[in-house]
Each structure stands twice: as structure tokens, then as C-alpha cells.
Amino acid sequence: MSDAGVIHDIGYQRYEGPRLGRSAVFGAIYQHGLRASFGLGRSAKAKIFPWLVAGIVLLVAVINAAVKAQANIILFDYFSFDDTMSWLVIFFVAIVAPELVSRDMRSGVLPLYFSRPLRAFDYIGAKFVALATAVFLLLGVPQLIMFLGGAFTTDDGAKGVWNEFLDLLPGWGYSLLWAVVFASISLLIASVTGKRAFAAGGIVAFFLMTAPVVGVLSILPSSTAQHLAGLASPMSLLVGVQAWLRGRNDLDLDVGDFGVIYGIEAFCLVFAALLLLLARYRKVASL
Amino acid sequence: MTIIATQSLTKTYGGGVTALRELTVDVEAGVIGLVGANGAGKSTFIKIMLGLTAPTSGEVRVFGLDPVTETDQVRARVGYMPENDCLPPDVSASEFVTHLGRLSGLPRTAARERASEALRHVGLYEERYRQIGGYSTGMKQRVKLAQALVHDPDLLLLDEPTNGLDPAGRDAMLNLVHRIGTEFGISVVVCSHLLGEVERICDSLIAIEGGRLLRADRISAMTAASDILAVEVSEGTDELAEALTQLQLTVTREGRLLLVPLTAESDYDAILRAVAELDLPLHRLDQRRHRVAELFTTKETADV
Numbered sequence: 311m312s313d314a315g316v317i318h319d320i321g322y323q324r325y326e327g328p329r330l331g332r333s334a335v336f337g338a339i340y341q342h343g344l345r346a347s348f349g350l351g352r353s354a355k356a357k358i359f360p361w362l363v364a365g366i367v368l369l370v371a372v373i374n375a376a377v378k379a380q381a382n383i384i385l386f387d388y389f390s391f392d393d394t395m396s397w398l399v400i401f402f403v404a405i406v407a408p409e410l411v412s413r414d415m416r417s418g419v420l421p422l423y424f425s426r427p428l429r430a431f432d433y434i435g436a437k438f439v440a441l442a443t444a445v446f447l448l449l450g451v452p453q454l455i456m457f458l459g460g461a462f463t464t465d466d467g468a469k470g471v472w473n474e475f476l477d478l479l480p481g482w483g484y485s486l487l488w489a490v491v492f493a494s495i496s497l498l499i500a501s502v503t504g505k506r507a508f509a510a511g512g513i514v515a516f517f518l519m520t521a522p523v524v525g526v527l528s529i530l531p532s533s534t535a536q537h538l539a540g541l542a543s544p545m546s547l548l549v550g551v552q553a554w555l556r557g558r559n560d561l562d563l564d565v566g567d568f569g570v571i572y573g574i575e576a577f578c579l580v581f582a583a584l585l586l587l588l589a590r591y592r593k594v595a596s597l
Numbered sequence: 598m599t600i601i602a603t604q605s606l607t608k609t610y611g612g613g614v615t616a617l618r619e620l621t622v623d624v625e626a627g628v629i630g631l632v633g634a635n636g637a638g639k640s641t642f643i644k645i646m647l648g649l650t651a652p653t654s655g656e657v658r659v660f661g662l663d664p665v666t667e668t669d670q671v672r673a674r675v676g677y678m679p680e681n682d683c684l685p686p687d688v689s690a691s692e693f694v695t696h697l698g699r700l701s702g703l704p705r706t707a708a709r710e711r712a713s714e715a716l717r718h719v720g721l722y723e724e725r726y727r728q729i730g731g732y733s734t735g736m737k738q739r740v741k742l743a744q745a746l747v748h749d750p751d752l753l754l755l756d757e758p759t760n761g762l763d764p765a766g767r768d769a770m771l772n773l774v775h776r777i778g779t780e781f782g783i784s785v786v787v788c789s790h791l792l793g794e795v796e797r798i799c800d801s802l803i804a805i806e807g808g809r810l811l812r813a814d815r816i817s818a819m820t821a822a823s824d825i826l827a828v829e830v831s832e833g834t835d836e837l838a839e840a841l842t843q844l845q846l847t848v849t850r851e852g853r854l855l856l857v858p859l860t861a862e863s864d865y866d867a868i869l870r871a872v873a874e875l876d877l878p879l880h881r882l883d884q885r886r887h888r889v890a891e892l893f894t895t896k897e898t899a900d901v
Contacts, residue, residue: 322718322781325711325749329673329702338699353687353728417685422744425647425677426700427669596649 335428336436343440347406356409363402364448367395371452375459388453388481389552390560392488395449396545399492400517402448403441407496408509410437416504420594430591434501438493438584445489453481484552491544491576494583501590517544537566541575551576598626600752600784601646606655608641608808616641618808619655624786628778630795630802630816631788638808639788640680643754647677660751673702676745680756680788683741686730690716690740693729694747701748708747715743718781719773735766742773746783753777753785759794771798826868828855829881840871854881 342351348364349357374385386394411434414420423433457478464470499516500509520543527539540546540563553559554569565572601624608617616638633639644650645657648664648671657664664671685693691712698708716725719739724732729740738758745753758774759767775798778785789795795802796816804811830837838855841848844867849856857868872879 322777323714324782325703325707327707328704329748330704331702332669334704335700335702338696342696351688351692356687413685418679418681418683419685421679421681422677422683422697423700424649425672425675425679426697426748427672427702428700 332428332432335426336432339428339433339436340440340443343410343437344443346409347440347444359405360402360444363398363405367398367448367452368455370395371455372459375456378456379459379463386456387560388456388477389484389556391453391456391481392449392484393545393549393552393560399445399448399488400514403445403492403496404510404513406444407441407493407500407513408506410441411497411500412504412506412509415501415594416506424595430588430595433595434497434584434587434591438497438587441497442486442489442493445492446486449485449488450482453478453485480556484548487551487576488548490580491548494580494587495544498583498587498590501587520544521546533566534568537564537568538571539563540565541572544579547572547576547579599623600626600660601786602658604656606642606645606657607653608638608645608650609653616808617645617652617805620805620808620810621655622803622810622813624803624813625801626784627800628775628798629784629786630792630799631786631805632790632792632795632802633805633811634790637790637805639805640756641808642805643677643756643786643788646754647672647675673748674751676748676750676753678741678745678753678755678758680760682737684729684737687728689726690721690729690732690736690743691725694725694740694744697744698747703748711747711749712743715746716740718746718777719743720769734761735763735769738762738766738770739773742770746777751783753783754788755785756788757790758787759789759791767794774798824859824884826857826859826865827851827881827883828857828868828872828879829853830872831878831880833875833877836875837872837877840875841868844868844871859884 345351346356348360370386371391374391377383377385392399414423424430457474460474460477461471464474466473495516496513499512502512503509523542524539524546527542528536530536530539540550546563549559549563550565550569550572553563553565554572601622603620603622606617606620607615609615620638620642631639631642641650645652646659646664648668651665659671660674662671688696694712694715695708698712699705703711713725716722716739719742721736721739721743724736729737732740738760742755742758745755755774759770762770771794774785774787777783778798778800787795787799792802792804799816801813801815803813828837834850834853834855838848838850841855841857846857846864846868857864859865869882
């Protein structure tokens with residue numbers, strides 16, 4: 311019947327293999343989101359900006375490590391590195407958060423997602439964890455480079471490496487805090503609109519607008535107002551949390567006895583942003 | 598086998614708009630046409646079956662499962678192709694369908710294999726590695742169909758699959774849907790506002806209007822007696838009408854057309870013979886495709 315060289319249509323094959331649960335679906339969205347954060351699996355154009363920011367941050371870390379090794383001058387420690395890079399982090403989330411959520415909204419792909427066995431929580435949870443991971447990598451990897459620079463040039467042997475490592479760990483913790491706060495706020499802003507440019511503008515504007523408020527409050531005569539001034543902006547809020555937990559900071563933010571307020575606000579801010587996101591996507595998911 | 602069963606299904610939206618009213622229907626496996634004008638409640642019905650919105654009252658079962666409480670089990674067995682544009686422009690079809698396969702719970706390698714299989718079945722080969730933004734409307738519709746097939750569902754819900762396609766594209770899409778229903782062993786619900794389109798490929802038909810069930814039946818039972826032949830001759834229209842009336846046919850005039858309902862197999866030949874005997878220049882002879890409204894208004898008055 312059949313001649314050699316003829317391609318046969320073997321017809322439709324039913325799928326008999328395993329079907330994984332919601333945790334696997336969560337993992338798939340997370341992985342997809344993390345790759346998309348750095349433009350992987352996207353066009354060359356989508357890679358430019360994330361890698362430009364990552365490149366600058368890495369370069370700063372390398373210079374910092376080199377200067378420390380050669381001249382023993384410390385430009386930044388692990389904490390002030392995050393504070394100094396804040397603008398780059400803002401630009402990073404302003405580009406990446408719309409890439410993660412506005413894009414899906416714009417292209418109308420959400421009905422395809424939500425007609426599958428996943429819920430609003432899985433979708434937005436995975437996107438949030440993906441963006442937080444991306445921001446953490448953006449800050450954490452350069453910190454690791456600074457650590458390696460410090461560890462290889464230490465004069466105290468293993469003890470010096472250990473001490474350096476003990477400095478790195480809270481630095482990573484601080485970066486994680488940055489990642490969580492910036493990821494939640496920027497995703498919330500980006501989820502409002504399907505237009506990427508508007509979302510990016512909104513995110514930058516939000517972080518930009520709040521900074522001068524801190525400036526105004528901090529020159530008020532009342533010392534309580536000065537101590538609480540940092541609450542007005544996410545960046546100074548994080549510095550305030552640092553001041554609370556670490557007892558000092560490098561930006562001369564005096565939180566007085568109100569340190570715990572900074573901690574509470576940071577927690578509430580993230581929690582509220584995530585709840586609002588969930589509410590938003592509950593609505594979107596029901597179409 | 599009954600795949601979809603509803604019991605006085607009603608959906609009222611917040612603003613007091615009733616999209617579905619007391620819909621009771623049992624649907625057998627096969628290719629099912631869901632027809633109705635825009636706003637008749639087709640999309641609402643689909644959303645309820647997918648567990649995207651809960652019905653206000655009444656019951657619905659898909660494969661015996663309740664979409665409201667057993668959402669995940671229902672969705673794992675159902676593939677959905679929405680009406681609107683739903684494809685991101687800057688990824689390849691292959692990557693996109695693979696991703697959606699994983700979201701349906703397929704492991705990574707299985708998702709990749711099934712994605713290329715699904716794209717092959719809908720007729721996309723080498724193009725699948727190109728970005729979707731550069732695709733024609735026909736190709737995009739195929740990608741939408743492929744993503745609904747990727748996780749091997751037992752039921753496909755297609756919302757206006759021929760939207761925006763040219764006649765050739767329509768035919769190709771309808772043939773594909775028919776093949777899925779007959780050769781792949783997957784039941785298909787095709788939403789459309791064009792009865793002529795779905796009656797070609799469907800086994801049964803559900804017609805809804807204003808959220809109410811008009812009729813649900815096998816297609817053979819619905820259209821048997823309602824075919825109309827439109828005859829146009831360049832001259833001698835009156836003579837032909839007279840000749841046809843003498844043949845016991847009911848003739849109605851519509852402008853320059855003569856409309857003759859075909860009640861028996863032999864009518865078609867009889868009409869042709871009449872034209873030939875009068876030696877008239879035949880201009881047009883076509884079997885009218887009914888639009889839903891047309892079929893059901895005549896039906897309704899006939900039934901009453």
C-alpha cells in the first residue's frame with residue numbers, strides 16, 4: 311500500500327501523559343516571567359534596557375571591588391550600594407513590570423490564561439515572585455561580586471572571608487526588601503493600564519513624585535515631622551527600615567524612635583499592594 | 598453521550614441585563630453549532646461552561662462536572678478559542694502555544710511536542726517559528742485554534758472561529774473544525790451568527806435568541822423542509838412563475854427573483870426542466886443559505 315518516501319499523516323494523537331497541578335503552572339508562569347524580565351526569549355530590542363541597567367550596576371560593583379582591593383577605599387558598602395542604585399532600580403521596574411503585566415493585558419491574552427486551570431492568585435503571585443527575583447538578582451549579583459572582591463583580597467585568611475560574608479548576608483536581606491517593595495508597587499501600577507508607555511511613566515512618576523515630599527517634610531521645624539519624613543517615599547522608607555534594623559544609615563535619615571513605624575509601613579505597603587493586585591485580577595479573571 | 602447539560606440556566610448581570618433565561622438543554626457529543634444573533638447570550642453560555650462566571654440560578658454540568666465547584670477538572674478537559682484578538686505579537690507561535698500548554702499542566706517536553714503537533718494539525722508548519730505579529734488573520738485564527746487543542750481537550754469551545762476570514766479562509770477553517778470533530782474524536786461547540794456556515798459542519802444545532810432557547814435539535818431535522826431555491830431569468834419571469842405554479846410549486850417573487858421552496862428531491866429538476874422548456878435565459882440558480890433570523894421567524898409562525 312505505502313510507497314517509500316511518502317510522508318504519512320499519522321493523524322491526531324491523544325495525550326496520555328501526566329497533567330501537573332497548579333504548583334507546576336505557577337512555576338511555568340514564574341519561569342516565563344523571570345526570563346521575560348531580562349528579555350530572554352524575546353526580541354533583541356527587549357533585551358537592550360534590562361541588560362543596560364544590569365551592565366551599569368555590575369560595572370559599579372566591579373569598580374567598587376577594584377578600588378577597595380587596590381586603594382583600600384570603600385566607595386559603597388552592601389547597604390549604600392542599594393541606596394545609590396535606587397534610580398536604576400526604578401528604571402528597571404518601570405520597564406520590566408509593564409513587560410510582565412501590561413503586555414498580557416494589551417494583547418488580550420488573559421482569557422486564554424484564565425480559561426485554564428489557574429487562578430488570579432497563581433497568575434499574579436507568580437508574576438510578583440518573578441519580578442522580585444529579577445530585582446533581587448539585579449542587586450544581589452553585584453553584591454556577590456563585591457563580596458568576592460573583598461574575600462579574595464582579605465588579609466585575615468578564612469576569618470576575613472567569614473567576616474565579609476557576615477556583611478554580605480544582611481546586604482542581601484536589604485536587597486530582598488528592595489525587591490519585594492519595588493516589585494509589588496510597580497506591578498500594581500502597571501496592572502492598571504495595558505499601555506506599556508503609560509505604565510512605565512506611571513511607575514517612574516510615582517517614585518519621582520514622592521521624593522520631593524520627603525525633602526519638604528524633612529525641613530519642617532517639628533522634629534517628629536523630620537523623623538517621619540522618610541515614610542512619604544518608598545526609597546527613604548527603605549532607608550528608614552535600614553536605620554531601624556541596623557541602627558545607622560548612610561543617607562543621614564534620622565528616624566528617631568520611630569524606626570518600628572518604618573518597618574510596619576513597609577510591610578503594610580507590600581501587603582496592601584498585593585491585595586489590591588489580587589482584587590484587580592480576580593475581576594479580570596472573571597472577564 | 599451527553600457532554601453538556603443545563604437545567605433552567607439563568608444569568609443576570611449586575612445592571613439587570615439578563616443574558617440567559619431559563620435555558621434547559623442536553624447536548625450530545627459531536628460537532629454542535631451554537632447560533633444566535635450578537636448579544637443572544639452565546640458568549641455568556643461559554644463563560645459559564647468554563648467557570649469564568651457563575652450562573653445566577655439553574656444548573657450546568659459539563660462531562661457531569663459542575664464548572665462552579667470543579668472548575669479545574671472542567672477546564673483541563675475543555676479548550677477555549679475566544680472571539681477577540683488574543684495573541685501577543687512579539688513571540689513565535691511555537692513558543693506561545695508551548696507556554697499555554699504548560700499553563701494547562703503539561704510537562705515542558707510534552708508541551709513542546711504537543712504544541713508543534715497542534716500547530717501542524719491546524720496547518721502551520723515552518724511559519725510557526727516566526728513572530729505572530731507578522732501573521733495574516735487566517736494564520737492567527739489557526740494559532741488560536743492550536744492553543745485550544747494543545748492540551749488534548751475532550752471538548753472545544755470555539756467562539757466565532759471564522760471571524761474576519763475571507764471566503765476561502767472560512768471554508769478552510771470550517772473544514773478543519775469538521776475534521777477535529779469527526780477524526781480527532783473531540784466534541785466541538787461552534788458559536789456563530791451565521792446558520793449557513795455551521796449547518797455545513799454540525800451534527801446538531803442549538804439556537805438561542807435573547808437568552809432563550811429557540812430550538813435544539815439534530816441538524817437534519819431542522820433544515821430539511823426549509824431550503825429555498827432562488828431562480829433568476831433575464832426575461833420571461835412571469836411565464837416561468839406561471840409554469841412553476843402549474844407544477845404545484847409555491848412561488849414568491851422578490852424583485853427579479855423567484856423564490857421556490859424545495860419540498861421534494863424532484864423539485865429541483867422540475868424547475869430546471871420548466872426553464873429549459875420555456876427556453877428562457879437562466880441567469881441565476883442558487884440554493885438560499887438561511888440566516889438564523891430568517892429560519893426561525895418562519896419556523897415560529899409555522900409552529901404557532
